[in-house]
Amino acid sequence: MKKNLSFLYVGFLLIGMLFLAACGTNETKDSSENNGSESEGNSESAEKKVLQVGTEATFAPFEYMEKGEIVGFDADLLKAVMKEAGLDYEFKNVGWEAMLASVQGEDLDFGVAGITINDKRKESYDFSVPYFQSTHVIVFNEGENITSAADLEGIKVGVQTGTTGADAAEKVLGENNKNISKYETQALAFMALKNGDVSAVVTDNVVAAEYVKNNPDAGVEMITDEASFESEYYGFMFPKGSEYKEEISEALATVIDNGTYQEIYKEWFGNDADIDALKKAAE
Numbered sequence: 001m002k003k004n005l006s007f008l009y010v011g012f013l014l015i016g017m018l019f020l021a022a023c024g025t026n027e028t029k030d031s032s033e034n035n036g037s038e039s040e041g042n043s044e045s046a047e048k049k050v051l052q053v054g055t056e057a058t059f060a061p062f063e064y065m066e067k068g069e070i071v072g073f074d075a076d077l078l079k080a081v082m083k084e085a086g087l088d089y090e091f092k093n094v095g096w097e098a099m100l101a102s103v104q105g106e107d108l109d110f111g112v113a114g115i116t117i118n119d120k121r122k123e124s125y126d127f128s129v130p131y132f133q134s135t136h137v138i139v140f141n142e143g144e145n146i147t148s149a150a151d152l153e154g155i156k157v158g159v160q161t162g163t164t165g166a167d168a169a170e171k172v173l174g175e176n177n178k179n180i181s182k183y184e185t186q187a188l189a190f191m192a193l194k195n196g197d198v199s200a201v202v203t204d205n206v207v208a209a210e211y212v213k214n215n216p217d218a219g220v221e222m223i224t225d226e227a228s229f230e231s232e233y234y235g236f237m238f239p240k241g242s243e244y245k246e247e248i249s250e251a252l253a254t255v256i257d258n259g260t261y262q263e264i265y266k267e268w269f270g271n272d273a274d275i276d277a278l279k280k281a282a283e
């Protein structure tokens with residue numbers, strides 16, 4: 001009996017030692033892993049993260065290329081907002097659809113490209129507070145008899161693919177209407193108008209006005225149709241659940257509040273922004 005007990009005792013002791021040894025190995029393994037990630041973590045926080053911001057730079061006056069640089073109202077606003085937030089960033093011209101996909105896939109931290117905030121997009125993205133009011137207009141070749149959106153019926157209409165301008169044209173003419181041609185960029189849609197591939201373009205009012213102003217020889221006119229085209233707002237667009245949305249949106253709200261936005265607005269548009277309307281839209 002006594003013998004049996006001591007056997008049991010030795011047995012337990014052995015099992016205990018094995019257990020401790022196993023723990024020991026685990027511990028060393030764990031701590032070396034921890035050390036590894038800790039030092040990585042340290043070097044990461046020492047080098048400040050550079051946020052990747054995407055755009056599509058054929059959307060003057062909001063973003064366009066000038067001497068190899070992305071310039072425009074959005075570029076200046078983004079600069080002021082990131083200064084306010086104390087964050088480093090890189091502004092990259094990646095293209096419209098690539099930007100939408102990369103923000104959703106979190107390959108970009110956010111997008112700034114005159115992007116309209118709407119319910120459909122809110123299902124897949126988070127947005128900052130609104131920063132610019134927009135609506136749609138029709139730009140058309142002189143001589144076309146267009147006085148309202150209904151006059152788009154039966155003529156060739158160009159839009160930029162995946163935009164609210166495309167949605168607006170489809171709302172009037174019906175989804176997948178064969179007369180609607182979709183282009184990769186806004187610039188290509190205007191080019192199609194110039195070439196005569198389409199007779200009208202539906203796009204954002206301020207971008208259309210800039211095009212008309214910059215192309216006095218293009219022979220184009222523009223009209224709006226308040227009954228057919230809704231008012232919408234631009235916002236910075238983030239991946240759903242983005243850890244940066246809150247602080248960047250707050251910085252944007254501050255910039256709108258403290259006069260910086262007004263200064264940038266005046267520089268680009270020559271008049272005063274309706275700050276109260278913007279703030280109301282943010283509520």
Ligand code: GLN
Nearest residue numbers: 059113114115116163164
């Ligand atoms: N505001 C429009 C949209 O969000 C167009 C933006 C753009 O083409 N850059 O769809």
